[in-house]
Amino acid sequence: MRIAAAFLAATFSVIAVAQDKPAPAKDLVLNGDAKCTRCHDENDSFPVLAIGKTKHGTRADPRTPTCTSCHGASEAHMNKPASGARPKPDVMFTKTSPTSPEAKNQACLTCHQGGKRTHWQMSMHASRDVACSSCHVVHAQRDPARDKLEQANVCFACHKQQRAEIRRQSRHPTLEGKVICSDCHNPHGAAGEKMLVRDSVNDTCYTCHMEKRGPFVRTHQPVQENCALCHNPHGSVNDNLLKVRAPFLCQTCHEPTSHRGGVAGITGGSNSSTSSGIGITLARACLNCHTNIHGTNNPKDATNERTFRR
Ligand code: HEC
Ligand code: HEC
Ligand code: HEC
Ligand code: HEC
Ligand code: HEC
Ligand code: HEC
Ligand code: HEC
Ligand code: HEC
Ligand code: HEC
Ligand code: HEC
Numbered sequence: 001m002r003i004a005a006a007f008l009a010a011t012f013s014v015i016a017v018a019q020d021k022p023a024p025a026k027d028l029v030l031n032g033d034a035k036c037t038r039c040h041d042e043n044d045s046f047p048v049l050a051i052g053k054t055k056h057g058t059r060a061d062p063r064t065p066t067c068t069s070c071h072g073a074s075e076a077h078m079n080k081p082a083s084g085a086r087p088k089p090d091v092m093f094t095k096t097s098p099t100s101p102e103a104k105n106q107a108c109l110t111c112h113q114g115g116k117r118t119h120w121q122m123s124m125h126a127s128r129d130v131a132c133s134s135c136h137v138v139h140a141q142r143d144p145a146r147d148k149l150e151q152a153n154v155c156f157a158c159h160k161q162q163r164a165e166i167r168r169q170s171r172h173p174t175l176e177g178k179v180i181c182s183d184c185h186n187p188h189g190a191a192g193e194k195m196l197v198r199d200s201v202n203d204t205c206y207t208c209h210m211e212k213r214g215p216f217v218r219t220h221q222p223v224q225e226n227c228a229l230c231h232n233p234h235g236s237v238n239d240n241l242l243k244v245r246a247p248f249l250c251q252t253c254h255e256p257t258s259h260r261g262g263v264a265g266i267t268g269g270s271n272s273s274t275s276s277g278i279g280i281t282l283a284r285a286c287l288n289c290h291t292n293i294h295g296t297n298n299p300k301d302a303t304n305e306r307t308f309r310r
Pocket of ligand 5: 130154155159193
């Protein structure tokens, strides 16, 4: 790397000398980029011109940036003093750059505050010094963060736990690009918890699982409260994204002794299966009988009334 940089520096200083003779450079991809692209182009160790193939390169759109909109005026960098090293540009986005995360982000927010970024400043990402450029790549035709198949990998760089969960046997089809992180999260921050796209967990789930909203004649309190009480949206070793499998899931809230008895297959306080009929730990356990766990519309049948059965 150092050798390459030294080599480049040498190359560039030759070019710089050549440029001292008036030879008006032309813009290559962005309006007004000549002041930088006379030294930085596709032959640079970091090729910069692909930005011209992105929305930032729509030169007919006066809102689009030039090099200095993001990297700062960088006068000292352009006008290297005769002796000494070339001063750095004002704003640099690489991970190891001395530019603070706030300054990096401010460069983007001058144009992108508002919209999906209304809550950016209050977001967990902003407060943990995550930069726009930690997720977005601007000098490439394709930005992985906005590619349905690649987005998760951008997030996994920092979110190891979700990377593991999303590979479990029960999961949303995230790796297939069908339900992606940004279907549920706004990585730029949100009004509600966990940067969810809607104000609550449930409202977020309802965007796709409308039937779970009801209205039901009988509701199951935790379902109305928070889907994540029972489900891990990212993945689980249990079927149906369940955090814990039945009967243990149910028994995190219901006393094993809660049955009043008289139900075939159930022996009072016992957790174990019985010889008479369906046991409470066998097969689908509690769900053998309580089939409509999210709510029921069967008010007439007295025995079903309070039990989430069909
Ligand atoms: C006269 C030639 C020249 C001009 C004009 C020039 N640069 Fe550079 N730039 C260089 C050289 C040489 C390097 C590599 C050596 C170094 O790191 O200092 C470099 C490095 C950089 C780096 C990487 C710095 C780092 O250390 O990571 C960025 C970013 C950069 N330039 C942006 C710009 C921008 C934006 C402009 C226009 C405002 C610009 N440059 C104009 C010669 C130039
Ligand atoms: C929309 C903002 C934006 C614009 C416009 C922009 N850059 Fe960049 N530049 C970045 C970001 C962000 C990075 C970090 C790498 C990436 O995201 O691709 C970067 C990286 C670089 C690097 C490599 C930095 C390093 O330290 O190795 C150079 C050189 C550079 N840009 C030069 C330019 C030049 C020249 C232009 C004009 C043609 C330009 N940039 C336009 C945002 C921008
Ligand atoms: C000078 C204003 C300006 C600056 C500075 C700027 N952008 Fe943009 N950006 C735009 C415009 C204009 C668009 C096109 C919007 C549209 O078409 O609706 C855009 C589009 C985008 C898009 C969407 C691209 C697409 O294909 O839809 C992303 C992502 C983006 N910018 C990220 C950034 C990041 C990250 C930075 C800082 C490194 C940045 N921008 C700095 C003006 C800017
Ligand atoms: C944690 C990763 C992450 C960070 C940090 C991040 N973004 Fe994004 N950004 C995304 C993803 C994913 C998308 C595509 C999904 C979406 O639109 O919400 C996106 C979409 C965008 C878009 C295009 C859609 C739109 O809103 O117009 C723009 C512009 C943008 N981001 C700008 C920014 C700016 C500016 C910052 C820094 C203040 C930033 N992003 C920080 C991940 C991120
Ligand atoms: C550069 C690292 C980085 C990247 C990339 C990143 N995150 Fe994060 N994210 C963090 C940090 C740090 C936190 C703070 C909590 C923690 O340590 O997990 C966080 C927290 C979160 C939270 C919890 C928010 C809260 O309010 O509790 C969500 C949701 C999240 N990230 C989603 C995403 C998504 C979606 C992506 C990809 C589009 C992404 N992150 C990419 C670093 C990152
Ligand atoms: C189907 C919706 C959905 C999808 C898709 C999704 N999440 Fe989440 N995520 C949630 C919900 C809901 C929570 C809050 C869970 C809770 O409160 O227990 C959450 C919480 C988080 C948290 C915070 C965890 C904590 O312990 O605070 C992170 C980080 C996160 N998600 C990252 C991601 C990443 C990365 C992806 C993509 C690989 C992703 N999520 C995809 C719904 C989703
Ligand atoms: C963007 C749409 C979308 C959102 C938002 C969404 N889901 Fe899903 N969900 C799906 C799809 C698609 C499937 C897979 C259906 C299939 O594979 O047949 C699914 C499947 C499931 C499954 C069954 C998984 C299995 O192993 O069979 C559960 C449970 C589930 N989602 C719960 C949730 C919860 C809880 C939330 C809110 C945190 C949520 N979903 C948000 C689209 C979504
Ligand atoms: C009290 C625990 C609990 C809560 C809370 C809960 N679920 Fe479920 N969910 C289950 C159980 C148990 C299953 C498996 C049902 C079965 O096997 O018959 C399931 C299955 C599912 C399935 C896949 C099978 C189907 O019925 O489509 C989806 C989708 C689902 N839940 C979404 C949600 C959503 C959305 C919420 C929040 C509105 C939610 N769940 C809240 C326990 C719960
Ligand atoms: C997060 C806690 C929680 C979990 C997990 C949970 N429940 Fe519930 N359940 C409740 C609450 C709270 C009520 C309302 C109790 C009341 O109204 O007295 C309820 C009510 C019920 C009722 C109706 C009782 C009545 O008197 O109306 C049945 C049946 C039931 N749950 C079965 C289950 C089954 C089966 C499971 C496992 C799949 C389960 N529950 C998981 C908290 C939970
Ligand atoms: C063999 C069928 C069957 C199985 C298995 C079953 N139940 Fe029930 N459950 C019923 C019937 C029928 C009722 C209504 C009669 C009654 O109240 O005893 C009921 C009532 C309930 C009630 C509300 C009344 C009360 O006693 O509080 C709760 C809560 C409940 N069951 C939870 C569970 C849990 C948790 C499991 C699994 C550990 C489970 N059930 C397994 C059939 C079953």
